Amino acid sequence: MASVRIPTEARLLLLTRGLRALVDGYVAVLLPAYLLALGFGTWEVGLMSTVTLSGSALATLALGTWGHRIHHRHLLRAAALVMMVTGLGFAGFSDLWPLLVVAFVGTLNPSSGDVSVFLPLEHARLAHMAVGHERTTLFARYSLAGALCAALGSLAAAVPDHLIKLGIGQLPALRAMFVVYALAGFALWLLYRQLPAPDRQLPEPPASLGPSRSVVARLAALFCVDAFAGGLLVQSLLALWLFERFDMSLASAGAFFFWAGLLTAFSQLAAPHIARRIGLLNTMVFTHIPSSLALIGAAFAPRMEIALGLLLLRSALSQMDVPTRSAFVMSVVTPPERVAAASYTAVPRSLASALSPSLGGAMFAAGWLAAPLVFCGALKIAYDLVLLGAFRRVDAAKRSEAE
Template sequence: MIPPAGAAPEARLLLIGRGLRAFVDGYVAVLLPAYLLALGFGTGEVGLLSTATLLGSALATLAVGAWGHRFHHRSLLLGAALLMTATGLAFASLSAFWPLLVVAFVGTLNPSAGDVSVFLPLEHARLAEAAQGHVRTALFARYSLTGALAAAFGALAAAVPDGLATLGVDRLAALRAMFVLYGAAGFVVWLLYARLPRPSSSQVHRSPPAPLGPSRGLVIKLAALFSVDAFAGGLIVHSLLALWLFERFELSLSAAGAFFFWAGLCTALSQLAAPWVARRIGLLNTMVFTHIPASLALIGAAFAPRLEIALGLLLLRAALSQMDVPTRSAYVMAVVTPPERAAAASYTAVPRSLASALSPSLGGALFAAGWLAAPLVVCGMLKILYDLALLKAFRRVKPAH
């Protein structure tokens, strides 16, 4: 992925690193439960290990926000890349539950569709320093697009172990090899980030990383609002949306796969349009006024009488609902002071991760109770309330950095 004109040269390294991480995350999210089942674990243990990865990543990200200011971003990124390498190799070589649980907690595995790793706030802080103004928004859009596309291709790579098994390769050995590849990707990321420029003495004295200070109030408000948005989104994650399509319209598995491919493509391309929209109506307005129509489309889909109408509304939602991702990141980086950026990215990312982990069980329970429309409607309404609250709270806050 080529960074936008006007971005610093290090932006290319960050985009390549994001793409590599997203690719291996894309297949690990699919292969992790299959690998654990192949090792002889039950579904309960698979769930516990998945929870451990999310909780560990959230705590590590929170630690970056609290104490990461004591170290430069480059050093922390290099450490995270080495941890990624160790995580892949450990998962490929261990078979007992408790050692794997420890590795899941302290490592970098990501069982979700989005990026919840410790890399996220550190890369955001570097990206914010690599560009200014509208170029920064465009850079964050390309960062998000790179991650979305690479993760999609990574998900396709999850079929490799079964393909190798048809050629006579032991399936468990093939699964282990994919985790070795994950570790190798971590080492490649380390090589990339070793090329990031070291901080000069003038940079260190001018704006060294710092804990939250002047921007603390803004960040707390943003984190609280982002948590509402993430909780709402968790009610209708992809697996639950697929379940709704199966139950509501008896959609086939192949048709559902085709729909999610096109929905993912709409989402990825919309993030390229986000900087263009933001230049014309502003970062905050882009976040709000693309989100509300997407939420209305989701609510409309809940009551659509025919499959074609529902899919059309859901594709419209996919084309609009994620335009706030790069603009949200750029907005957070713009309203806090430069030394606080890594801390702000951490403190806004962790509550989102924790909130989104709570709501899928509620959405599944509503489906199980026969209330098929409820998760879609509640998700849409909560997101609209979030957008209105965000606009009211920050309409007079002008990005200054």
């Protein structure tokens, strides 16, 4: 990866991203096991993911509409406090409706990526710290920090099994992990206090969308398709698929998601180099399509070893579009619009991905175990092809400017 000087504030944001990913990594694996232990079924697991992502989408929409009026330091600290309440709520409640309320207003993340209000705020800050290929590299390091820590977090999904062996009951062991999630929220609150005070202004004050409204709207519409497809198989549902299809244990699932996360992390290192050679858009598309084909293949794999191999191949390719997508969005809007653009492209993704987990859970409940994987892969391939056709000229123009 190209040598890029990382500002102090960027280092702090890389640290906060890593900490959030660490706890998100095990929560995504433990969430279905926790809900099943409480006596709920596979449909409720999908419903919980839908409600969680819907709440995140509405919070991000509010951020894009009014967030530019409030300094990012205050917003990030408030989000950290909400994260604390989320962890304590899941640790304390056992009935479905209270858990759904906490999931809706909280920061829980059932997916392998970041879908919270933290993301657009941190993206907008990072975008001001570099330009051109250096910005892509900085976003890649941000994604790398998240992927590595999420992989380590997946290993922590085995902690409840170890606690059970020590004589602690299954539910108390699982609840303890949500208490740790709340403590991570408090640690984030302390870290965000070190961000620049409100009297330090951005190079250009943030504003709502203006001249870039059209391109952001088109990108947001396409991102909806990708997110809806991904929502059919968020990480919690993929863990559920492994539990149902192959009777995999929590420890084995955690180990699998650890290695999958490592492959995802290493792919973030390659993304800037590939983007420098073939462009941001081509990197997004031509790594995404093979990963979707691998996912479809896993749906019909006759043995667990083959399915896991294909899923690992998917992990090595599927997330290369994350830093390149973020850099692409930041490159096609004016600097004052970056917070709004990050929010308005994140909101449709969250809304669309919120609709599909309950559908994926319903497919599992009906016994159609292969259906979510097939539909997810097919929709993602369609998204990639349309995205390439719609924005190929825009990407070529931005590459010419960079050169």
